[in-house]
Amino acid sequence: MKEEIKKWHQESAALEPTQEERTTLSKAVLDFADDFVEKLPDTLAYHVEDRKGSGIYEHPLSEDGHSINEALKIFQEHVNEPGLNPASGGHLAYIPGGGIYASAMGDVLAAVTNKFAGVFYASPGAVRLEHMLVRWMAEIMGYPESAVGNLTSGGSIANLNAIVTAREAMNLKARDVENAVVYYSAHTHHSVQKALNIAGLAEAQVRIVPADDNFRMDTAKLEAMVVNDVAASFRPFLIIASAGTTDTGAADPLEKIAAIAQKYHSWFHVDAAFGGFFVLTEHGQKALRGIECCNSIVLDPHKGLFLPYGSGAVLVRDGKKLRDAHRFQAAYLQDTADSQDELSPAELSAELSRHFRGPRMWLPLFLHGIAPFRAALREKLLLARYFHQEIRKRKGFEAGPEPDLSIVIFRYVPESGNANDFNKRLVRGIVRDGRVFLSSTTINGIFWIRIAVLSFRTHLEHIDLTLDLLEETAGHLQKT
Numbered sequence: 128m129k130e131e132i133k134k135w136h137q138e139s140a141a142l143e144p145t146q147e148e149r150t151t152l153s154k155a156v157l158d159f160a161d162d163f164v165e166k167l168p169d170t171l172a173y174h175v176e177d178r179k180g181s182g183i184y185e186h187p188l189s190e191d192g193h194s195i196n197e198a199l200k201i202f203q204e205h206v207n208e209p210g211l212n213p214a215s216g217g218h219l220a221y222i223p224g225g226g227i228y229a230s231a232m233g234d235v236l237a238a239v240t241n242k243f244a245g246v247f248y249a250s251p252g253a254v255r256l257e258h259m260l261v262r263w264m265a266e267i268m269g270y271p272e273s274a275v276g277n278l279t280s281g282g283s284i285a286n287l288n289a290i291v292t293a294r295e296a297m298n299l300k301a302r303d304v305e306n307a308v309v310y311y312s313a314h315t316h317h318s319v320q321k322a323l324n325i326a327g328l329a330e331a332q333v334r335i336v337p338a339d340d341n342f343r344m345d346t347a348k349l350e351a352m353v354v355n356d357v358a359a360s361f362r363p364f365l366i367i368a369s370a371g372t373t374d375t376g377a378a379d380p381l382e383k384i385a386a387i388a389q390k391y392h393s394w395f396h397v398d399a400a401f402g403g404f405f406v407l408t409e410h411g412q413k414a415l416r417g418i419e420c421c422n423s424i425v426l427d428p429h430k431g432l433f434l435p436y437g438s439g440a441v442l443v444r445d446g447k448k449l450r451d452a453h454r455f456q457a458a459y460l461q462d463t464a465d466s467q468d469e470l471s472p473a474e475l476s477a478e479l480s481r482h483f484r485g486p487r488m489w490l491p492l493f494l495h496g497i498a499p500f501r502a503a504l505r506e507k508l509l510l511a512r513y514f515h516q517e518i519r520k521r522k523g524f525e526a527g528p529e530p531d532l533s534i535v536i537f538r539y540v541p542e543s544g545n546a547n548d549f550n551k552r553l554v555r556g557i558v559r560d561g562r563v564f565l566s567s568t569t570i571n572g573i574f575w576i577r578i579a580v581l582s583f584r585t586h587l588e589h590i591d592l593t594l595d596l597l598e599e600t601a602g603h604l605q606k607t
């Protein structure tokens with residue numbers, strides 16, 4: 128038996144490369160990464176590829192391995208090139224993500240050490256590192272010491288964590304669901320709806336609160352709805368506001384909504400996945416005033432802190448509620464019970480084993496300090512306002528309200544013909560060019576084009592290019 132064990136050991140040796148092999152591997156990957164970053168200014172934000180990445184299927188897995196150069200060639204051609212380039216400063220569609228380099232190095236540390244960040248007993252330092260990051264986020268949001276949170280894979284899961292916490296904290300039982308009311312505006316992100324369904328709340332009453340002319344939640348209408356529901360013996364259970372909607376970047380009036388939630392004993396949740404980190408700026412603090420009054424907050428460090436995808440966060444003002452909602456017992460984890468100086472992430476989410484998310488957020492913040500993040504966020508806010516001011520000067524264009532944060536909606540009003548069709552073609556024309564990537568939305572039947580400025584690589588030259596491209600493309604379409 129020993130002989131056979133040794134034989135398989137030898138045959139699996141590739142899984143533990145020698146130092147020399149490790150150096151070759153990391154050098155090849157880092158050279159690739161370097162080259163990628165260096166060439167970004169000349170790389171398209173959106174690459175229309177006819178095969179749509181299907182070439183990857185020509186390289187199925189096999190018993191025998193391949194060289195790193197072969198792997199990188201395949202990766203570049205079939206994975207990296209087709210479609211959106213989220214690392215591009217020309218990415219102005221949806222909500223741009225980040226990808227700061229130091230984060231990637233943090234991921235290397237996390238993956239190579241493979242610290243088990245789910246349980247305090249297993250990795251006390253890793254868990255404390257994540258708590259420290261959560262504490263910092265809670266502080267900048269104005270939350271008290273009692274707040275607890277969790278680093279998640281993104282905003283959608285964080286919304287689910289918060290909604291499950293609301294359900295448990297409000298002691299909502301299955302038989303109460305039909306009588307419970309959830310309020311949110313028409314511009315609320317769809318992950319909220321998904322989370323309600325997953326959390327077993329699909330049968331709750333949902334009230335879509337109308338928005339005002341700035342696309343912010345109309346609080347007078349919210350209160351009227353709540354009063355109506357109370358009179359009809361419904362229970363106003365949960366109010367969800369957006370600290371920056373995905374559609375238009377509108378910041379709901381959080382202070383006023385908090386007062387209504389308190390008056391009628393509702394849980395108040397704020398989805399700040401897009402806009403939360405703008406509290407690092409004076410402008411953002413004003414726009415998001417009252418965020419500290421809500422019961423739970425969702426943030427997306429992979430948006431407002433420019434981290435790579437896979438970084439969200441949930442914060443709960445009364446942290447005990449987050450833990451109570453994710454309680455569990457497991458006999459095989461009994462050894463961990465004696466070492467409980469700190470809460471374990473496994474007690475605060477649906478996950479047990481998980482990516483050690485701390486280093487990708489900690490390393491850039493620790494290396495660079497907070498100041499450059501604050502500066503970049505200020506730059507984004509100003510770029511959006513600059514765009515809003517300039518697009519209206521271009522012939523034929525009109526814009527939505529002055530941006531609360533860093534999203535602007537606008538459209539071209541053609542001399543004749545269907546405006547919605549025209550703007551649809553305008554977006555298509557811009558995407559086909561590929562230097563900048565933008566997207567659209569429809570509000571009250573009107574097709575709007577939108578830009579969201581949140582990539583750390585988006586600067587004045589990208590906004591100027593976008594303005595020129597829009598004018599040029601619209602002029603061209605107007606003639607055809």
Ligand SMILES: *Cc1c(COP(=O)(O)O)cnc(C)c1O
Pocket residue numbers: 222280281282283284316318369371372373398399400401427439
């Ligand atoms: C992006 C976003 C989400 C979803 O977050 P993911 O990280 O993509 O899962 C939720 N709400 C708002 C307001 C967002 O902008």
